[in-house]
Amino acid sequence: MKTVYLCENSIEGILSGVYAAWTSRKGHANVKLGLIGDEDTMELFCQYEEVPVNAGHADKVVQAIREKISEEAYIVVYKAALSKERDRGDKIYRFLIYGFHLGAKVVHMLQVPEVFEIFQICRNIDNETHLLTGFVRFVEMEGDLLVSRIGPKNDVLVLLAPHFMDRLSGENWVIYDENRKKAVLHPALRPWFLVDLISSEWEERMKKASDEDEYEALFQCFRKSISIKERTNPVCQRNHMPLRYRAYMPEFSHGLKDS
């Protein structure tokens, strides 16, 4: 009978799940990794088992990946754990089976379907991170605080933070992920940290600050005058800047399209 290991939605949770499934010695075909809280339909003739987060176990898996596969493979696994993919846990497990078998070269073996899946996940998350390094918009609030709101599909906050930490090292800034209700906080000249944030009062304040910011109006005016009328091409614009990002950008506060 198949056993589904339900793990918590975090890198540690997933790697604890990998450890539990691997060491159960039931055979790779007989185990599967799921996520707690995932609204997937339950399978018949399956045994469900919840795996508590165990930092020690997760650490062992990390060590094994770094030593027996490669540092690059660890980065790949870490990113995949942040993805929006629903069965990311299981995909990471399948990838690791090949990884421990083949060693460092596994990350380049795109002809293996399990590797390709992970490659695709990483590409998606890298692309979204890169786009967001450009599309994040800060609003200045009282007390020199820069606040930004994003709604990414993948959990890119931790990948985004180092970029802005390097760039805006002397500023106090916050990036708030609306979909996951968590935020990266960065006090000036200090390292950033991750917190869970659920507060609606916040959004009110942001909206108010945004209305008062004179530079927002200036930027809107700049965007308008920089475009060449004879070359208008909304499809090209949409390919480069999908509509879903625009809802969080002040220059599209009047509507998602340039009229």
Add this chain to the structure above:
Amino acid sequence: MLIQEELNVQEKLEILSDAAKYDVACTSSGVDRKGKAGTLGNAAACGICHSFSADGRCISLLKILFTNQCIYDCKYCINRCSNDVVRTAFTPEEVCQLTIQFYRRNYIEGLFLSSGVLHSADYTMDLIYQTLKKLREEYHFHGYIHVKAIPGADPVLIEKTGFLADRMSINLELPTADGLKKLAPGKSRSKILTPMKQIQKGITANRYELMEYKKAPSFVPAGQSTQMIVGATGENDFQMMMVAEALYQNYDLKRVFYSAFVPVNQDSSLPALPGGPPLLREHRLYQADWLMRFYGFQAGELLSEDRPNFNVFLDPKCDWALRHLEIFPVEVNRADYYTLLRVPGMGVKSVKRIIAARRNGPLDFDSLKKIGVVLKRALYFITCSGRMMYPIKIEEDFITSHLVGEEQKKVWDIGSSGTFRQLSLFDDMNVPALTDLRGVRL
């Protein structure tokens, strides 16, 4: 000339960004620089686009003119001295404030500062230098700066500016000296090429200096670029590509930009373009430019004196491949990097992935698709383990007719942006290149 003194920053920004919009260089790429604790800004080599304007072009830099007053009378330019437009100028303080405040809010990646020529080239260059100095030294801005060198300015000023900027550019504007004489009477070829040579030499010298002293200040670390206007004068594509190639080889340029001519002035010496700006031609030039920079092609391979213009129906790479069918099909599992790069439908990324993946076992068409190869173009030119995807005749007419059908929609989209027209079964897009098509079955 109408000079407005009491404009507020918003009005100035509107006028001076509107005047700068025909400059196409908006890239923020080419230099990787870490931020410095407590100061603002860094630079990423890949470049970051922060927004896209309604014409689909990226906005990564705050692209403005310092002033739109100008002593020259270039026929194609909106700011020529004979035009009656509102003239204004920023102060260095205003430029710095705008840059810093936009940058903090992550609207932009840096500053792109160009300018009309006010009083003299030296005077203007000095203004630009003062602005950059203020931005770098008083405001401690570490982001990307792209600045125009004014042709004819004192070499000392250009050098001093180069140590503050990341990229410098001087626009060639028109590919031939004749065209320049006709449309830009105030400028000459030598006036443009002299500072270009100076910057090139500065970059090379600086590279050696940096090898010895790591702390030496860097001179134009992201290289220099230039821009040519497409379709304002009678040059053909072959001439444009030859000029671009010469610039890449002799002047070490990072980029040559092409800008489809948009008629902003009424002038008897300018062409009338009833079908809108030559966007498809610009697109083909960029495609060819990429082939030269990343794919190891030479201008002479793509075009020749006898065929001076690009095929309207096919992209330059497909066009080249069809004329060299003797080297195809290529075996994906064995061919070397440069051979694979010449296969239509394969790019730098996919070829690199192929090379990495095939070390660990043979590839089939299915895995090629996953790797990112565009099979609808590539399938005519490759074999996997000795087999083609479908039984295909390696025959020019046959492959051309298939590739053209696939490219046609794209050509239509680019060539006729904004205009709507009934598509006809018979070709009536008044394409003169029909004779070049070598038996396309329509």
